[in-house]
Amino acid sequence: MRTTELITALANTLLVCGLCVAIAVPLGCLLALLLFRTDVYGRRSAWVMLGSQLAVPLYVFAGGWSAGVGVQGWLSAWAGTLPGLALEAGVGALLAVSAIHALAAIPWVCLICSLGLVWTQRSQEETAYVDGGLSYALRFSVLPKLRIWIAAGCLWCLLPVLTEMVVSNLYQVPTLAEQIYLDASRGGLSPATYLVGTLGCMLPLLLFGGLFLRRCPAWQAVVFNLAHHRAPPLALGRWRGLCSGLLWLIVLGLVALPMVNLLIKAGWQPWVDKAGKVHYAWQLGRLLTTLQESCVLFAAEFYWSGLLALSSTALALGLAIAGHSLARSNIARRVLVALMLILVAVPGPLVGMLTIHLLNRGQPVWLGRLYDQTLAAPVFAQQFRLLPLAWLLVATILDSISPRAWEQARMDGLRGVACVRRVILPQTWSLWGAACLLLAVTSVGELSSTILVLPPGVTTVSMRLFEMLHFGMRHQDSGLCCMLLLLGWSVSLVWWKTLRER
Structure with missing residues (x-):
């Protein structure tokens, strides 16, 4: 530089x-x-x-x-x-x-x-x-x-x-x-x-x-x-x-206007008149074709994004639960908070380079295979973004349980699996599902940390869309953006329904 x-x-x-x-x-x-x-x-x-x-x-x-x-x-x-x-x-x-x-x-x-x-x-x-x-x-x-x-x-x-x-x-x-x-x-x-x-x-x-x-x-x-x-x-x-x-x-300017732009562009069809001049018109058939192409042409990208989201979400949620369970003292909690803050603050490209330095090695051989032939590298890189969010969600869900319920559990001698089965899950099972959905959608949209470490032959939806936005494709980029916006809507509706029921 x-x-x-x-x-x-x-x-x-x-x-x-x-x-x-x-x-x-x-x-x-x-x-x-x-x-x-x-x-x-x-x-x-x-x-x-x-x-x-x-x-x-x-x-x-x-x-x-x-x-x-x-x-x-x-x-x-x-x-x-x-x-x-x-x-x-x-x-x-x-x-x-x-x-x-x-x-x-x-x-x-x-x-x-x-x-x-x-x-x-x-x-x-x-x-x-x-x-x-x-x-x-x-x-x-x-x-x-x-x-x-x-x-x-x-x-x-x-x-x-x-x-x-x-x-x-x-x-x-x-x-x-x-x-x-x-x-x-x-x-x-x-x-x-x-x-x-x-x-x-x-x-x-x-x-x-x-x-x-x-x-x-x-x-x-x-x-x-x-x-x-x-x-x-x-x-x-x-x-x-x-x-x-x-x-x-x-609100409509923030939410509806971008969606309207995408729907119009996805159906925006050029045509040439007899004089050779190019005109544009919106066609419903072009819109439906674009949406169909977004589902069919990028099936492989959705597969890799879904697999990466499942792996990253499971790892992040497991680590967050383990960290929250082990951090019982004030010092341990402060150390955990500091660690989460550090993870959030690392720039995405630096996350990618750190992942390369850790995993892209000739010895031991299995480490290189993990880097080249599996999703280990992007899963590790996404933890810098997903783990702090997972930790915050876990803390929020557990803190939403009333102190009386925790006190009653201690009086009944409930610990470990029994406490989870009789206290935590009955009161918060819907919140855990909503948290998993939010983490998965965040993983699907993440790009800065994984753009440098995707293994050969693996292209996610975020990577494909990023390339198409660079190339300026007229229709497919709008279709994929619409689908990711719909994912955001699904997360919002699930959380709204979950919180309303509580």
Whole structure:
């Protein structure tokens, strides 16, 4: 990595981080306030729609918006070259990368800020509402409790920018993570590249993440307050219609517009008139053909993605359960939390290079065979992304069991398998199924960590779609993006149904 490349990558990374935070955090906080604490119309439906975006990969966000306003998007084909639609180079590409990262982060910022809204005192809110109205209650009772969670939302915005290279690679914007990937794809990483990855990408995440963990409340208390939160929504009065319209405008723009872009592009059929001029029109037959091709032509990719998802999910969930069971002391829990934070902070290309150094060896022979002939390398690489999520899900599920149930189990002398069979599974079996589905869909969409370590002859859905987005294929990329969006919808609906039943 040359000095000029480093300076350019650092400047681009800072700009993308700043723009992402500036867009995602205000909108995410606004959505959290409207959905969690006010009486806007259609709150539950809006929650389900936003939740469908939590498991959508970054490159699918890129594909959804490129299908509309990209060089080969339907709007570009219909209207021609319009000012502001050419986002492929220079400042336009930088803005496009920032916008895609921000759009992907908004649902997560909304979810994070919603966790902070459960730390409210009902009497204090009612007093503030009576004394000064809605704005007074928001300013002096609700928003002050959100400071640490807004900081967590900012940290979440930085995470994919510093660790993922997919969007920056699609738009050819050299960020730090993208530069690490380019160095790795050239045949190896220099010590300077490792230093940049550690100091430029990992260190900020570890420092800010450590500060957040020191100041945030215990996760068990967060889960308890979330389960028992019963504060009535704040009445918007005459502003209810306007706020509801604003809410649904944002939600539909985030969720429905990319899907509409993909469906239009998947059915966008060119034809040539007698004068030899090319025209475009949407055809239902072309859409159905595209969706059929997405299921048939990429059966091998879906097979490998499914097999990888099953293996990675089983390993991550097993390790998370074992770690949670063994970490009984406070010191052990802190060590485990620090380990999860380190795993999250490692850039995807560095994960791939670490996997290569560990497994791609001539001796012992069985290690090389594992690397070349099995899915061991991508399964190991995906643990850097899946294991922290699995650990958080395991902690959440176990903390959702009431303290009275644990106390009764101790009094009855239940341990091990008996405790699992009589206490844990009867109360949380549906949550375990939803957690497995979320981990599997996350595995299907993961790319940055596995792009360098897929064995010969193995191509996953994420890899194939990434290649097609690079090549600019008109139909198949839209079909695959639609299918991954539908997977995100399935996760959201399963979690909504599971939590509603509880």
